[in-house]
Amino acid sequence: MSLPSRRLWLAPSLLSADFAALGDAAHAAESGGADALHLDVMDGHFVPNISFGPALVAAVRAVTKLPLDIHLMISHPLRYVGAFRKAGGDTLVFHMESDDPPREVVRAIRDTGAAVGAAIRPPTPFESVEPLLPEIDEVLVMSVHPGFSGQRFLPEVLPKVRAARAALDSMRSPALVSIDGGVVPETATEAARAGATFFVCGNSVYNTLGRVDENLARLRAAVERGARDGVP
DSSP: OOOTTSOOEEEEBGGGSOGGGHHHHHHHHHHTTOSOEEEEEEBSSSSSOBOOOHHHHHHHHTTOOSOEEEEEESSOGGGTHHHHHHHTOSEEEEETTSSSOHHHHHHHHHHHTOEEEEEEOTTSOGGGTGGGGGGOSEEEEESSOTTOSSOOOOGGGHHHHHHHHHHHHHTTOOOEEEEESSOOHHHHHHHHHHTOOEEEESTTTSSSSSOHHHHHHHHHHHHHHHHHHOOO
């Protein structure tokens, strides 16, 4: 199946940027051709680390027009969807493994006016999120274990990307299939070939090996190459 007309999104993750210059990192992504920004919210419970809160999301919102994809790696997303929407989140992505009932979270996010995403960890089967596909705008397949940046891509999650792509195509859904973790040009090509359309890219964008725009151009070429190959 050829996928030349499907939009492919690159979403740099600010978790990999210089925290002392997040405004500069957001500007560099926007001017460099990014389609969105990805912000990881960690509560120290669902994952060991603690990261961004609503105040930081609001600060980023103030310096960029890019859509903000807010990844809620938290145990109780229902408590915070309103705060992160008010802060400027355009898409709120919760985890199927969180402690709150998934359909209640979907309804709560939808009620704020934000787009809805549902994420699954590497060990979580695709079947856990499949019943929600008609109700969401993004399904995020984690290709690393959530909570830390700089991990190696886990290729064993690619069958879940293919399953999500096939299921969404069968219902003619415009929902995005997102891949998050270890996304570099080589793995981005593989994920795009499997049907991913939204690529969270951290260390492959924010590093000392190249400028942000150069790194985004390499990733763009990689995902377009994979998309041309299509789903096996």
